[in-house]
Amino acid sequence: MQNSFITALTHFSPLSEASQQALAAVSRRLVLEKGHVLVNAGMVSDYIYFIEQGLSRTYYLKEGREVTDWLSADGEIAGSIVSFISRQPDQRIVQLLEPSVVWAVSYGSLETLYAHHHDLERLGRLLVSHGLLQLQHRFDALHMASALERYQGLLANRPALIQRVPLGMLASYLGITSETLSRIRAQV
Amino acid sequence: MQNSFITALTHFSPLSEASQQALAAVSRRLVLEKGHVLVNAGMVSDYIYFIEQGLSRTYYLKEGREVTDWLSADGEIAGSIVSFISRQPDQRIVQLLEPSVVWAVSYGSLETLYAHHHDLERLGRLLVSHGLLQLQHRFDALHMASALERYQGLLANRPALIQRVPLGMLASYLGITSETLSRIRAQV
DNA sequence: GCAATCCTTTGACAATTGTCAAAAAATTAG
């Protein structure tokens, strides 16, 4: 077991030596600068990313404004998940907010690996399940919650993001405006 | 291929005869009345359900009010997904809104099937992926959207629900109050 | 290091949505 990416994955589910090597063979490690765009809008995203170190933001434009959909930091998965899974174009853009080290795996190579290695297919299922839990948790945090509750939830669950992500992006991540978040911050 | 449940699943991914039979052997078909509680709050949910016909609502209490988290109709999966996946207790309750015919499969039997049938593990991955897409779609529909936009989104995407689900439940499903939804309906 | 740019804060005000209460309508149970 050689790299941080595969080490992190095996914490979800064990992998045979063969599977680890096959996965390592199709993963590429990228050292990228802040601002680099991992996925552009309007295309089918062919890659999924694992952030060894750094920070990415997934966002889209709604009525000319950027809406932050997701934030991924060290040890997490990043990408335009909807497009990657559905194999359809999507308007989401994925951009690095910090200089980052990421691992990239293509959809096609994953498909091949899944077909040949049951343990990787299982790992894939568990990773998607984990993603679903995370998304549901995020959904719950916004559902029927006030702007203050949303901010407090973020503070409780992902405090590091508050330091690392510009306020405007955090605001739309929470489904509120920058002005409202700025005022909440001033009060609390 | 004998039942509607397995037929629906094979539309996601093909299953060998052996897998189909193994799955059929652990699935139970239930004919239940309106109001029946499939999953109670505070416990680990051991079953996942497929609704052959009918309608279920997943909800929880927040400050004494019911918050509708999910609605599942004919041909869809129902249950307390968070608890089922995480194997942790959850406050969500799943209740039938109509007399329904559902198929139930236990977590334990699914685990066993996954371990022995790669094609079922793949199907599981694809089902969870599909669930993730649905949840993301629902999230997007509420993110940075007004009450009117949310209602119009529901009207566009799941018009049947508006006929079948009481207004109060639809309102909290959309993250708004009953009064607001009632007024939107009166205007549009 | 400094100018230019971008981001955040603050203010004034408007729009949206929530709250509480009561009436009207619909549904349920006997």
Place this chain on the structure above:
DNA sequence: CTAATTTTTTGACAATTGTCAAAGGATTGC
């Protein structure tokens, strides 16, 4: 079928949040 219960609608008002504009800070690039 009718009474009881629950749900939906409506009204009056309050609270929250959004919008626009401008000032103040911070960051970036040369």
